[in-house]
Amino acid sequence: FPETGSILFDLIVSNLPAKAGLPVLEYIITNAPEYLKHRGSCAFVIVKPLKDFFYEVLNGINADITFTRHGKEHSVFIYTVSKTEKEKPAIRSEPPRITPYIRKNRNVKRGTAVFTLNTVYGLSGFDTMDYTTSLTMTILDSLNRENISGNILINNPGQGYLPVYMHKTGCPAVFVLAGRDLLSLKISRLNLINNGFEKDNIIISHTHKLYDLRKMCNLIVIQPYESSPVICEDFFIDNLIKITDSKTLIIISARSYLVSRFLKKIKKLSILKNRK
DSSP states (O other): OGGGTTOOEEEEEEEOOGGGOHHHHHHHHHHGGGGEEEEEEEEEEEEGGGHHHHHHHHHHTTOEEEEEEEOSSEEEEEEEOOOOGGGOOOOOOSOOOOGGGEEEEEEEEETTEEEEEEEETTSSOSSSOOHHHHHHHHHHHTSOGGGSEEEEEEESOTTSHHHHHHHHHSEEEEEEEESSOHHHHHHHHHHHHHTTOOGGGEEEEOSSOGGGGOOOOSEEEEOOBTTBOGGGSHHHHHHHHTTOOTTOEEEEOSOHHHHHHHHHHOTTOOOOOOOO
16 A cells, blocks of 8 residues: 555455455555545455455444445455545554464575575465476586675566575675565565665566666576566666676576577577576
8 A cells, every 4th residue: 555655545445366365465454444544445355255254354443334246256345444534534544454474484595595584475485485486596507606695686576585685695786676576575575685685775666677776787587477487578688788787697587488588688698598
């Protein structure tokens, strides 16, 4: 919610993500009314097995339920919380809370690097490191410590395994965490901070417009979303070129066909390593 800035809404609509877990759902249901205008409403859909939970949460915040409908698999609730014009909430300035999303602390050991991660539901690598991340670490292990330094951009950092591992094995000055999944960016930032990296040297870019960063990168790691292989889009490649120079190293961990498409579009790249 805080990402919306100072806007208050007449209507907030959501198909609530049941798999996110009950703490997340409770957080959304109870916080949504704070971002409504006077007489504004929330209209939420939830899977029917959770309808009693929904009623319980609404009773806890004294919500006024104005509409309900229960189908075979889903329930719809429209509700509001009574308040006068003078009771408009002050929009919070802090980043969205991560706490309701966290489900596990993972102890990770790889080589000499030992660290602990908070992991969240909804992202790959919740209870075990995914193969793509492991493959990327293998490539990082073949680099010199000096290569993992300066300004480092990680596109789609996932749970934060990679940035924390690079912090433990290299000497990065600045991390730029980029991508379209805000939860991934926030949990990766939190894990970096918890493992001793300076929070003021972490930049979050919730976008694929990489040129907005205006920061040349020494190392770029790209792990595209399988559902949206943005690395093959011309706008992404054009933006990528603007933050690289002849000394920039780029690591792409993706399915072979995506890497091949990417290399065809940037023919000036020199391939240093290729591991399948």
